[in-house]
Amino acid sequence: MNILFLSTWYPYPPDNGSKLRVYHLLRSLAARHRVTLLSLTFGTADPVVGNTILMDFCAEVQTVAQSPFECSAVARALRFFSPVPVVNRTIPAMHYQVTRALARCSYDVVIASTKGMASYTRSAPFHAIRVLEEHNSLSRQMWERYQQEKEPVQRLRCWVSWQKTRRYEASVLRRHHLVTMVSEEDRNACLLLLRNDTGHVEVVPNGVDCAHNRPGLAQPRPGRLVFNGSLTYSANYDAMRWFLAEVYPRVKAQVPGVTLTITGSTSGVDLANLALDDSVTLTGFVEDVRIPVAEASVAVAPIRQGGGTRLKILEAMALGTPVVATAKGAEGLDVVADEHLLLADDPIAFAAQVVRLLLDPPLQLRLSQQARQLVEQKYDWEEIGRTFVRLIEDTVAEHREQALQRTLRGFHD
Secondary structure (H helix, E strand, C coil): EEEEEEEECCEEECCCHHHHHHHHHHHHHHHCCEEEEEEEEECCCCCHHHHHHCCCCCEEEEEEECCCCCCCHHHHHHHCCCCCCCCHCHHHHHHHHHHHHHHHHHEEEEEEHHHHHHHHHHCCCCCCEEEEEEECCCHHHHHHHHCCCHHHHHHHHHHHHHHHHHHHHHHHHHHHCCCEEECHHHHHHHHHHCCCCCCCCCCCCEECCCCCCCCCCCCEEECCCCEEEECCCCHHHHHHHHHHHHHHHHHHHCCCCCCEEEEEECCCCCCHCCCCCCEEEEEEEECCCCCEEEEEEEEEECCCCCCCCCHHHHHHHHHHEEEEECCCCCCCCCCCCCCEECCCHHHHHHHHHHHHHHHHHHHHHHHHHHHHHHHHHCHHHHHHHHHHHHHHHHEEEHHHHHHHHHHHHHHCC
């Protein structure tokens, strides 16, 4: 088949969860079909190097240099009154490139990777199968934000945003023949919007490259914690603000000499609002995040908001670094507490679990071995990619059969 893949995130370098997902799904698709990638580029995207690498498996790669997240304050304020979320607005240059690509070639499938690309699938020809490859339910996140907000004015604003988002999301879901979500929780949120129309919403989980991320890449250092996530993402920033203020002091009181490494960009981040001290290292962007994770005795994932599933947990598990997470952090993953990781939600319990793990090397070993076995069995990108491709192929076959039946009925009539 001929497939046009539209991506918000340019997948090279694959230095965040969204880029990693796009990179591995593209590889799986291209192993069986002809794939053209059309992507926005912004931030750390490197199309000069990346296009060469991506052309090893993509038939064609085209880019539009623009960020969907950059918008003037005035435009952002005006977009609050629009039914379309600001990050999902149509970008004229991308619309032009999509229209041009569809005019030059006949595509069997058009895939929108995240709702930011969903508006462009409207241009797909009638015969093409439209797929929304989404990472999580934004309306679910907005609902949670509304539920958590206490200040009256902000709560009203969150309610308006939630109402707008759920209506927009429902309309987008209905326009696509197949929708994939990363977790059962996000799938269920979609089914609520679709009033339990289950026919075209499936789970394609996040994964990890188990060959690339393997135990033994570095010697774990006693007393070292790691949080492998960029603080530029609001859910990560919230997690570290809470951990540093409420949890870390309790850990330090019981384990003298403990240290914490936080990986990822801090560009534009309000560091003054974080309870940092000399025991905390901010690495900034690192070329190979596997090393600081592998060097840690414990990976912490104190996530309290957001959706989807956490690649940071899967990466730590694949690398053999045991994990302590909140229930929200482990949400959507098929994990068992005290078998694959430790779970806690309040500051005292979270600190106790971190201390327990730091002081119990046999427990570290048991959790790391069982977690590694889990990711090999259920979360390796190769198998997840095959599942994604199979869903698309089955959807195409089903709709072609339906078209054939309609044609035959037309002849009989």
